[in-house]
Amino acid sequence: MGNLTTQLGRLATVAFGGLFLAISGSFAEDAGNLYNTNFDINAGLRYFERQCSRCHGFDAKGNDETGAPDLTGRLTRASSEVGIFNIIRTGIPGTAMLPVAADLPDSQVWQLVAYIGSLSTNPANIDLPGSVVSGSRLFTNKGDCNSCHMIDGQGGRLGPDLSRVGERRSPEELLSDLLNPHDDVAPRWWTMRVTENDGTVREGLRMNEDSFSLRIMDNDANLWSYPKNQIASFERVEASTMPSYTQTLSDSEVDDLVAYLFSLRKEN
Ligand code: HEC
Ligand code: HEC
Known part of the structure; x- marks a missing residue:
């Protein structure tokens, strides 16, 4: 790196x-x-x-x-x-x-x-050290990024759509997205941790919330709706659900992903 x-x-x-x-x-x-x-x-x-x-x-x-x-x-x-x-x-x-x-x-x-x-x-x-082709393979194989992210209509909805991420993020920011996902998480991606009356804890992206109810989507994309007066407690988690890849991917794999992500633009 x-x-x-x-x-x-x-x-x-x-x-x-x-x-x-x-x-x-x-x-x-x-x-x-x-x-x-x-x-x-x-x-x-x-x-x-x-x-x-x-x-x-x-x-x-x-x-x-x-x-x-x-x-x-x-x-x-x-x-x-x-x-x-x-x-x-x-x-x-x-x-x-x-x-x-x-x-x-x-x-x-x-x-x-x-x-x-x-x-x-x-x-x-820009001559980035990583390989776009290897990065694109990592995205769906070892990295399993597509379980949360959509590119050109394929993938999950537990994270932002990355179809054109190269237009809005610099290589430096993309690197930080992969290594320090908990920095600057937009409220849209905060999660809620709900403790039900029987002590069961469920966590998920906050989909809707008003004075009386809240709805979350867990990591398996299941929706859970709760009337607020029928749960023990709930709290907001401002960290990302995205794991950091410092430990699980090598430096060169991270470089490949950065090169791939940076190549994702409208023209592709
Ligand atoms: C007649 C040839 C010529 C023309 C026309 C010319 N330049 Fe240059 N430019 C040079 C040369 C030679 C240098 C390097 C000077 C040095 O540092 O010794 C340079 C340097 C520069 C630098 C600094 C590059 C650096 O690495 O710091 C910039 C910026 C620049 N030019 C922009 C422009 C722009 C914009 C125009 C048009 C408005 C322009 N130049 C027109 C010959 C030209
Ligand atoms: C468990 C779900 C999950 C997984 C797996 C995941 N991400 Fe994310 N990712 C998110 C969420 C949620 C965000 C938005 C919050 C944040 O900034 O961390 C995000 C943000 C990002 C961003 C910033 C996007 C932007 O628009 O600012 C990039 C780039 C990214 N992820 C790439 C990846 C790559 C590459 C992988 C695989 C190595 C991956 N993600 C795996 C959930 C995930």
């Missing part, structure tokens, strides 16, 4: 965790990129093709002849969105990297920043 962690470290520097340095003067401020929708990314791409690709290449992977570096991985001169903004706005003195036209509005510079940011989260540009 050292391998993945190093790569993720590299990613994180360009993936903009949201920590921006405030820089004084005419430089960009600490507000993050407000021009970061798909529309902006596409506008940035079009501008890039016209003004930047002749040196950096149409795929932004750099060009040895012009000496313009690859912009799809970790940048050497910037580690934040603001840093990239400033390079584009002011250029890199003493090199072929010139500033953009002074009358180019900041909004368009931010669109370029958004485009460059999108390159580092594009799965085609």
